[in-house]
Amino acid sequence: MYRQFGNFDHGNELVAFGPGHVGIVQSGQLNALVALERIGSRLSFARNDEIYAEGDGSECWYKVISGTVRICKLLADGRRHIAEFCLSGDCFGIADAGERLYSAEAVNDVIVMRFQRKATDRLIDQNPLLARSLRDTMLRDLANAHGRALLLGRMTAPERVAAFLLEMFERHDRTKTLDLPMSRNDIADYLGLTIETVCRTLSAFKRDAVIAIPNPHRIELTDRGALETIAEA
Amino acid sequence: MYRQFGNFDHGNELVAFGPGHVGIVQSGQLNALVALERIGSRLSFARNDEIYAEGDGSECWYKVISGTVRICKLLADGRRHIAEFCLSGDCFGIADAGERLYSAEAVNDVIVMRFQRKATDRLIDQNPLLARSLRDTMLRDLANAHGRALLLGRMTAPERVAAFLLEMFERHDRTKTLDLPMSRNDIADYLGLTIETVCRTLSAFKRDAVIAIPNPHRIELTDRGALETIAEA
DNA sequence: CGCCAGTTTGACCAAGATCAACGCAAGTGG
DNA sequence: CCACTTGCGTTGATCTTGGTCAAACTGGCG
Numbered sequence: 001m002y003r004q005f006g007n008f009d010h011g012n013e014l015v016a017f018g019p020g021h022v023g024i025v026q027s028g029q030l031n032a033l034v035a036l037e038r039i040g041s042r043l044s045f046a047r048n049d050e051i052y053a054e055g056d057g058s059e060c061w062y063k064v065i066s067g068t069v070r071i072c073k074l075l076a077d078g079r080r081h082i083a084e085f086c087l088s089g090d091c092f093g094i095a096d097a098g099e100r101l102y103s104a105e106a107v108n109d110v111i112v113m114r115f116q117r118k119a120t121d122r123l124i125d126q127n128p129l130l131a132r133s134l135r136d137t138m139l140r141d142l143a144n145a146h147g148r149a150l151l152l153g154r155m156t157a158p159e160r161v162a163a164f165l166l167e168m169f170e171r172h173d174r175t176k177t178l179d180l181p182m183s184r185n186d187i188a189d190y191l192g193l194t195i196e197t198v199c200r201t202l203s204a205f206k207r208d209a210v211i212a213i214p215n216p217h218r219i220e221l222t223d224r225g226a227l228e229t230i231a232e233a
Numbered sequence: 234m235y236r237q238f239g240n241f242d243h244g245n246e247l248v249a250f251g252p253g254h255v256g257i258v259q260s261g262q263l264n265a266l267v268a269l270e271r272i273g274s275r276l277s278f279a280r281n282d283e284i285y286a287e288g289d290g291s292e293c294w295y296k297v298i299s300g301t302v303r304i305c306k307l308l309a310d311g312r313r314h315i316a317e318f319c320l321s322g323d324c325f326g327i328a329d330a331g332e333r334l335y336s337a338e339a340v341n342d343v344i345v346m347r348f349q350r351k352a353t354d355r356l357i358d359q360n361p362l363l364a365r366s367l368r369d370t371m372l373r374d375l376a377n378a379h380g381r382a383l384l385l386g387r388m389t390a391p392e393r394v395a396a397f398l399l400e401m402f403e404r405h406d407r408t409k410t411l412d413l414p415m416s417r418n419d420i421a422d423y424l425g426l427t428i429e430t431v432c433r434t435l436s437a438f439k440r441d442a443v444i445a446i447p448n449p450h451r452i453e454l455t456d457r458g459a460l461e462t463i464a465e466a
Numbered sequence: 467c468g469c470c471a472g473t474t475t476g477a478c479c480a481a482g483a484t485c486a487a488c489g490c491a492a493g494t495g496g
Numbered sequence: 497c498c499a500c501t502t503g504c505g506t507t508g509a510t511c512t513t514g515g516t517c518a519a520a521c522t523g524g525c526g
Contacts, residue, residue, distance in 0.1 A: 427483055429484080
């Protein structure tokens with residue numbers, strides 16, 4: 001399922017990485033942590049590989065080096081919910097205590113660093129600054145999660161799709177061109193919609209000259225202001 | 234708007250309170266914190282009073298002594314989202330950094346303790362055990378928030394209402410009888426539904442002998458198993 | 467070329483929203 | 497003590513958004 005490159009002292013290379021995501025979920029400035037915890041395993045996963053499964057033990061947490069990871073849960077009747085997409089630089093798998101509540105899967109080919117929770121926990125206890133930074137990160141994540149609850153609970157389909165595009169735009173290179181690594185299905189399960197509704201909404205945006213879609217995975221933000229107006233609510 | 238009873242050394246009385254909620258939101262074992270930070274202001278609010286508003290500064294956090302608080306946000310067009318209900322023993326207002334993202338309002342008559350964030354932050358930095366407990370609490374809250382995102386993103390109306398009743402049942406006295414302090418409207422805004430849908434769903438549960446509704450604010454769990462079957466998904 | 471996976475579009479359907487009464491109990495003022 | 501109001505809650509009729517089902521389209525690839 002995955003290729004392990006063995007232990008790997010990555011020195012300072014990771015320290016420069018931007019804000020990320022902790023938790024089930026997100027975490028930003030764990031750079032300090034990463035700098036201290038220099039030993040991690042570099043792992044590589046192919047598209048759709050499972051990085052960990054719901055119910056697995058959670059002795060490790062991960063940082064995305066390249067590629068995109070989806071954190072998701074599959075319901076008994078086939079409904080799927082994607083809690084989050086982790087882009088390069090983001091951390092995931094920190095929040096689960098004991099047992100994974102969500103699974104992590106490679107959206108496309110992915111390289112991650114894996115760290116032992118036990119070791120990092122020790123470091124955090126010894127370093128109040130680190131603890132506070134982790135706390136701040138978790139607060140951000142929490143705010144994030146509540147934002148998603150609002151989106152899913154009270155926003156219409158166009159509002160959700162617009163917000164998604166803007167989110168990805170922010171997290172990506174912020175050029176006018178957006179390369180979405182995930183499928184329409186992934187987007188749908190992230191936004192609490194169906195793939196058809198996502199398609200139709202994107203098509204409507206295209207028709208209204210808000211975006212262009214040169215190919216399914218490439219979106220150009222023709223009229224960012226319009227998108228923001230739709231998303232704001 | 235509120236009556237302040239002045240500073241109040243509550244000694245150990247709060248230490249015994251059960252798990253609560255941090256954050257925008259929830260926090261459990263802050264009892265240690267509360268025990269250390271013995272000085273708080275005891276405040277009392279009447280039904281529908283605003284405890285703090287969106288955009289206010291967030292120098293304080295709160296612990297509910299009695300009554301119920303709703304943490305909510307009002308959108309420009311009138312849509313409302315309730316992020317959470319805080320019952321007695323729960324903490325709220327910890328997660329907001331800088332400025333309140335949500336407002337806090339009294340669902341019914343409420344008494345809370347208010348604490349200064351600055352003082353408690355210091356305590357946390359000095360005490361790794363406390364820091365870890367706070368972190369654990371936030372992790373729980375995060376898991377909670379993700380659970381709500383799943384509910385709002387992928388569950389049907391009956392599933393949401395059933396889950397709500399079970400949640401309240403768990404957090405309340407766990408007797409077969411449930412006294413809901415909040416209005417149908419509050420429930421709707423918490424579950425991402427309309428008041429009519431909440432009513433109809435409750436009526437359907439009653440018709441199917443899953444619950445009884447002696448009066449609008451009192452629910453009896455006639456068939457808990459059935460509710461769980463509906464809610465599980 | 468034909469297949470395959472993913473995307474798009476259309477026709478139809480249904481869950482839940484909206485709109486509108488009506489019910490009901492707790493005030494309130496005459 | 498009794499109209500009258502007020503604030504919720506409940507129920508019904510109808511409408512809309514987004515879901516479901518089905519078919520066609522597209523680009524890559526053997």
